Amino acid sequence: MKVRQWIRYNNLWGWHCRSSVALRPSLPTQTRQQRCFSSQPGSSAASRQYLPLETLGNVDINRFRENYFNLDRPVLLPRRYFHDLPAFERWFQPSPNDPNVSQLNTTYLGQHGAGAFVPLELTQPSQDGTASKKTDELTFRQFHAPLSLFLKWIRAAETLETQPTRLYLAQCQLLDLPQKLRDDFPTPELVAHAGKGDIYDTNIWIGYPPTYTPLHRDPNPNLFVQLAGRKVVRLLPPDDGQKVFGSVRRELGRSAGREAAAIRGEEMMQGQERALLEQAVWDDTTSVLGPDGHEAHLEAGDGLFIPRAWWHSIKGVGQGVTASANWWFR
Numbered sequence: 001m002k003v004r005q006w007i008r009y010n011n012l013w014g015w016h017c018r019s020s021v022a023l024r025p026s027l028p029t030q031t032r033q034q035r036c037f038s039s040q041p042g043s044s045a046a047s048r049q050y051l052p053l054e055t056l057g058n059v060d061i062n063r064f065r066e067n068y069f070n071l072d073r074p075v076l077l078p079r080r081y082f083h084d085l086p087a088f089e090r091w092f093q094p095s096p097n098d099p100n101v102s103q104l105n106t107t108y109l110g111q112h113g114a115g116a117f118v119p120l121e122l123t124q125p126s127q128d129g130t131a132s133k134k135t136d137e138l139t140f141r142q143f144h145a146p147l148s149l150f151l152k153w154i155r156a157a158e159t160l161e162t163q164p165t166r167l168y169l170a171q172c173q174l175l176d177l178p179q180k181l182r183d184d185f186p187t188p189e190l191v192a193h194a195g196k197g198d199i200y201d202t203n204i205w206i207g208y209p210p211t212y213t214p215l216h217r218d219p220n221p222n223l224f225v226q227l228a229g230r231k232v233v234r235l236l237p238p239d240d241g242q243k244v245f246g247s248v249r250r251e252l253g254r255s256a257g258r259e260a261a262a263i264r265g266e267e268m269m270q271g272q273e274r275a276l277l278e279q280a281v282w283d284d285t286t287s288v289l290g291p292d293g294h295e296a297h298l299e300a301g302d303g304l305f306i307p308r309a310w311w312h313s314i315k316g317v318g319q320g321v322t323a324s325a326n327w328w329f330r
Contacts, residue, residue, distance in 0.1 A: 049284075049292045049293075050234055050284075050292065050293045050294060050295035051292050051293070051294055051295065052294070052295065052296075053074060053075065053076050053235070053294045053295065053296040053304075054075050054076065055075070055076040055077075055078070055079070056075055056076065056077055056078055057078060058078060059077060059078060059081065059190065061189065061190060061193050061194055064190065064194055064305075065194045065195075068305055068307075069194045069195065069221065069305070069307075069329075072221075072307035072308060072309070072310070073307060074235055074294060074296075074304070074305055074306055074307055074310060075304075075305050076296055076302065076303070076304055076305075077190070077302070077303035077304070077305065079299075079301070079302055080299075080300070080301035080302065081301065081302070081303055082188065082225045082301050082302070082303045083300065083301030085184070085185065085186070085188075085225070085227075085325075086183070086184040086185075086186070087184040087185055087227060087325070088227065088228075088300065088301070090105065090108055090184050091104065091105055091108065091109065091184065091227065091228075091323070092104060092105055092227065092228045092300075092321070092323070093105050095320055098319070098320075101319045101320035102228035102229055102300065102320045102321050102323075103158065103320060103321060104151070104154050104206065104228075104321045104323070106151040106154060106155055109147065109151055109181070110147075110148060110151050112178055112180040112181055113147050113177055113178050113180070113181045114146060114147055114148040114151070115146055115147070115148065116146065116147045116176060116177050116178060116181075117144045117145065117146060117147075117176065118144065118145065118146075118147050118150065118169055118172045118176060118177075119142060119143075119144055119169070119170060119171060119172055120142070120143060120144070120145055120149070120150055120167050120168065120169060120170070121140070121141070121142050121166075121167070121168040121170045122139075122140070122141045122142070122143070122165070122166070122167055123139070123140050123165070123166045123168075124139055124164060124165040124166070125139075125164055125165075142170075147177075149167075150167055150169055150206075153167045154167075154206075154208075154321070157208055163208060166207070166208065167207070168205070168206075168207035168211055169204065169205065169206040169207065170205055170207075171203045171205065172203060172204045172205070172206075173201060173202070173203055174201075174202040174203070174204065174325075175202075177204075185202060185204075185325060187199060187327070188223060188225075188303075188327065190223060190303075190305075191223055191327045191329060194329070195221065195329040195330060196329070196330045197330075198330045199327055199328065199329070199330065200220050200328040200329065200330050201327075201328045202325065202326070202327050202328075203325065203326050203328075204323070204324070204325050205323065205324045205325070205326075206321060206322075206323040207316060207321070207322060207323075208316075208320075208321060208322070209229065209230075209316040209317050209318055209319070209322050210315060210316060210317065211231075211314075211315065211316030211322060212278075212313075212314070212315050212316070213312075213313060213314040213315075214274055214277055214278065214313060215236075215241065215244070215245065215277045215278075215280075215281050215311055215312070215313040216311065216312070216313075217238070217241060217309050217310060217311045217312070218306070218308060218309075218310075218328070219308055219309065220308055220328040220329055220330070221305070221306070221307055221308045221328070221329040222305070222306040222307075222308075222326050222327070222328055222329070223303060223304075223305055223306075223326060223327045223329070224298075224303065224304045224305075224306055224324060224325075224326045225301075225302070225303045225304075225324060225325050225326065225327075226298035226299060226300055226301065226302045226303070226322075226323075226324050227300060227323040227324055227325055228300050228320070228321050228322060228323040229299075229300070229316060229317075229318055229319075229320055229321055229322030229323065230297065230298065230299050230316070230317050230318040230322065231297075231298045231314055231315060231316050231317065231322060231324060232295065232296070232297055232298075232314070232315050232317055233295070233296045233298065233304060233306075233312055233313070233314050234281055234282065234293055234294070234295050234312065234313050234314075235293055235294045235295075235296070235306065235310055235311065235312045236281075236293045236294075236310070236311040236312070237293075237310060237311075238309040238310060238311070240293065240311075241310070241311025242311070244277070244280050244281065244311070245277070245311070247280070248273060248276045248277050248280060249273070251276065252272055252273060252276070254273075277313075278313070281293075281313045282313070282315070298324075
């Protein structure tokens with residue numbers, strides 16, 4: 001079993017496999033209702049506030065290019081703007097118990113891609129004899145396996161109230177899937193025409209909430225589209241994100257320069273650094289000096305433009321499967 005390492009391949013930041021390690025869950029955060037709003041009166045005056053991100057009323061590609069893409073400004077696209085992607089109809093279906101909750105169409109995916117090898121993240125309670133006394137300790141592993149394994153777990157997870165063992169289809173490259181499934185993700189016009197017209201990479205993410213992506217930055221502009229369920233994204237400008245990252249690294253006695261953020265290792269997914277970064281970004285009661293950040297709430301069909309070098313952290317919330325796709329501009 002392997003753990004992912006954030007490393008650069010031909011100007012793209014990706015995951016590289018490493019040995020499995022034990023990890024501790026992040027520090028307690030507030031409930032979703034508390035996190036969605038700014039700090040309440042009486043809290044620390046220095047607490048960072050996350051302001052709602054601007055939402056476009058319509059899409060004019062020239063205006064988007066001039067006012068957002070070229071200026072590296074994040075923005076939400078019109079609500080449900082991407083709901084016509086074929087994947088919405090083919091990959092997902094309403095839950096029989098709640099039409100407002102999505103399920104993964106495991107039958108369709110099994111028919112057309114069961115044998116495809118995909119990257120999976122596994123988190124589960126530690127089975128180590130010594131660590132078992134520490135009930136808050138988990139193990140994290142990243143490995144490649146047939147898509148059929150993930151589909152089997154998803155079907156089982158739908159019947160369980162709690163899921164101590166979790167699988168997350170994380171950063172699955174579209175090119176790793178059969179052509180039939182690739183065809184469900186045609187290139188959005190915004191990606192085809194706003195930049196140079198080509199795509200650096202397309203990735204897919206599928207799991208059951210809570211899912212979590214730690215604070216990080218990408219070297220390429222990113223169109224992030226929610227396919228099913230809900231996610232909350234918090235964003236920080238390049239300099240402000242670097243300050244948050246640097247303050248955590250200094251607290252741990254580690255290098256805090258920009259070079260330290262270039263190649264991220266296992267600390268991004270586990271341990272003290274992950275916990276402290278999550279607290280710095282998501283705990284609204286924590287005193288954090290600096291300008292405000294931005295927050296975006298995404299539902300199925302919503303799209304978010306994340307400029308290059310903007311720091312961001314993402315949480316899957318709510319019920320049912322949560323899924324996203326992202327296109328990196330060249």
